[in-house]
Amino acid sequence: MIQKQLTRERAGSWSWILQAMTGLLLLVLLGLHMVAQHFMVKGGLRDYAAVVEWLSNPFIFLIEIVFLIVVTWHALLGVRAVVFDLGLKPQTERRVDVALTVLGIITVAYGIWLSATIVAQGQTLIAAAG
């Protein structure tokens, strides 16, 4: 029995390689995130003060930003593969690429802004209360 091709994306294409590489990175980064942010924490979620303290560690901050970039990239590359399976004109494909790139940049920028805001605001609040 010859199976119909399930997807246009072929193993070895640049998008496949990027998806595999970000996926492998995510096994590590998501694993770290789940353990350090949730499983290690009593009750599964830090309260506000604990989040600020945790994220104020530059190393943790950096890891979370790297995680954000890799997970956003992987997610949007996945959306791209699914959308391209619809069978689009080359011009439409280019527009999808532009739209997803813009969405990716906005997402990462938002995440960096949010993380920086949490640390800055949180330290001010905690110092004022302290």
Place this chain on the structure above:
Amino acid sequence: MSAEVKPKPADRSPGQWFDVRGRRVGLWAYVVMRLSAAGLVLYLFLHLGILSQLAQGPAAWDGFVAIAKSPVILVLDVVLIVGMLAHGLNGLRLTLIGLGIGIPRHKTMLWVFLALTVLLSALSALAIFAETK
């Protein structure tokens, strides 16, 4: 192995993407992959959106934390973890196959990864519900 089949464009219309009738187990993996992918993408943006509560100060965030510990949310957390494990481990399987690793034993690999998904999901569920008691 039969003669190599030349790859051709996907010829399943979107309505057929999730039709697994008469298909092999690999197709089930494909369906799980696409469904979990859709869920995980939605969850990613939901998660990033909810984290904005942290910019609203302690009352907003700690209020959310209280809600997030309700049993319904915890069950959804388990669903999320099952999705992540299924997607991640199946993705690893596809990557290995794509790189030409373990092809003669691809069936065994599929069952091993499935077993791992079930095992890690069960452990996560236990951790989630044991901890919050």
